Amino acid sequence: MRRLIVLMLALLLTSAGCTMGPDYVRPPVPQHPAYRNQNPPGRSIADLEWWKIFNDPVLIKLIDTALENNLNLRVAMARIEVARAQLGIARADLYPNAIYGGSATHTAQTKLKDTSAATGSVNISYIVDLWGEVRRSNEAALHQLLGTEEAYRTITIALVAQVAKAYFQLRSIDKHLDISERTVETRRKSLDIVRTRYEAGMVSEVDFQQARIQLTNAEASVVNFSLSRAKTENAISLLLGSPPISIPRGRSIDAQTLPVEVPAGVPSELVERRPDVRQAEQLLAAQTARIGVAEAARFPSLTLSADLGGSATDTIDTIFANLAASLLGPLFDAGKSKQRVEVEVARTKQLLAQYKQSILSAFREVEDALAAVRLNKSRYEILQRQVAAAQAATNLTWTRYQEGMTSFLEVLDIERSLFSSELGATDAQEQYVTAIVQLYQALGGGWNPKQSPPVK
Numbered sequence: 001m002r003r004l005i006v007l008m009l010a011l012l013l014t015s016a017g018c019t020m021g022p023d024y025v026r027p028p029v030p031q032h033p034a035y036r037n038q039n040p041p042g043r044s045i046a047d048l049e050w051w052k053i054f055n056d057p058v059l060i061k062l063i064d065t066a067l068e069n070n071l072n073l074r075v076a077m078a079r080i081e082v083a084r085a086q087l088g089i090a091r092a093d094l095y096p097n098a099i100y101g102g103s104a105t106h107t108a109q110t111k112l113k114d115t116s117a118a119t120g121s122v123n124i125s126y127i128v129d130l131w132g133e134v135r136r137s138n139e140a141a142l143h144q145l146l147g148t149e150e151a152y153r154t155i156t157i158a159l160v161a162q163v164a165k166a167y168f169q170l171r172s173i174d175k176h177l178d179i180s181e182r183t184v185e186t187r188r189k190s191l192d193i194v195r196t197r198y199e200a201g202m203v204s205e206v207d208f209q210q211a212r213i214q215l216t217n218a219e220a221s222v223v224n225f226s227l228s229r230a231k232t233e234n235a236i237s238l239l240l241g242s243p244p245i246s247i248p249r250g251r252s253i254d255a256q257t258l259p260v261e262v263p264a265g266v267p268s269e270l271v272e273r274r275p276d277v278r279q280a281e282q283l284l285a286a287q288t289a290r291i292g293v294a295e296a297a298r299f300p301s302l303t304l305s306a307d308l309g310g311s312a313t314d315t316i317d318t319i320f321a322n323l324a325a326s327l328l329g330p331l332f333d334a335g336k337s338k339q340r341v342e343v344e345v346a347r348t349k350q351l352l353a354q355y356k357q358s359i360l361s362a363f364r365e366v367e368d369a370l371a372a373v374r375l376n377k378s379r380y381e382i383l384q385r386q387v388a389a390a391q392a393a394t395n396l397t398w399t400r401y402q403e404g405m406t407s408f409l410e411v412l413d414i415e416r417s418l419f420s421s422e423l424g425a426t427d428a429q430e431q432y433v434t435a436i437v438q439l440y441q442a443l444g445g446g447w448n449p450k451q452s453p454p455v456k
Helices: 002-014 057-069 071-092 133-199 205-239 267-273 275-296 336-402 408-442
Strands: 097-107 115-128 301-313 317-328
Touching: 057 071, 057 133, 071 133, 133 205, 133 275, 133 408, 205 408, 267 275, 267 336, 275 336, 336 408
Parallel strands: none
Antiparallel strands: 097 115, 115 301, 301 317
């Protein structure tokens, strides 16, 4: 018996350093020397907190509400709790398992003396991690938890960006609606002028009817933008985790303070900054550990157990103890265990490709956002000049029309150009602001919520 105990202890001590499967090492990843659309280079805008970029108190409050109440974010938090519990289950396998049991009986018999008996026992068992199966399982569970937390951060970044973009869309629609309502008032006055000239026989009925068409087109735009505003408010309400409500307004789309420059920093920082890229790497590390789990399952497992108990009857009390060791391993499985290893290796290759793809996608998203910021800013500046020119042309054309120097058709064309230019400039302004949000999201920066759940 002593020799058996010594052998068990020796196996227990020597097994600690034996772990099957490869250790995770970060693989070579795609490199990007510099962003093509960045001018000038500098410290990444993602190093700033988001409230320092868009200094709108109402928007800040809306984002805080979304981070507190959004249901998709709560789902992500619950997934972290699941992963953390699964890690706890895996860690429990590193320790011995103890169970207890007991029973008591009393027998009454005619013509014989009643008898009583009681037994109790404790069993302690421990699976010796000879080949590192338990350690690899723990490693996989830990990286799975870390990946789940990175997924939470990805959802957080996306949520804040969604709220910001929807808010700027709402403020843009508000401006569209204001432009449309002003256009309605202007065209009503125009219709009154044309009606007066028509009733005086100075213009044909065609001019009068065309003026009515222009007015109804503007009125229809008011209805369309009112519908868009209602839908956007409903969308923001959903992001806030709320039934449809009226969304408060802060600064207008024109009054939003924007950074003069939006540098993206160095591409090499992106791998460390983007939570979706970090998540892909954690999942790859977890899958790498599962190769070791599958390889260890091909070898025998050793279980040590000890029993201690006793029994008591009316006549005698006894105490018993038992030590045992069992070795269990596959003898013949027609290559099934080997194929399980191949499955895990193939899954690892798949996740490796996905990890590299996530890096390339991140580079592309940053480049797209940088180009969008630069070009939408230029487009907005161009359309502002177009609006000024269209306004001046409209004033001149009306003067010429009232003096009988031009036709009403020219007035219609210029008014349509002014209306279209004003709406287009507002769209470009929204797209410019949204592009900055998109760049900030693509860089993976700054949106660190107060309830970020670190691994302990």
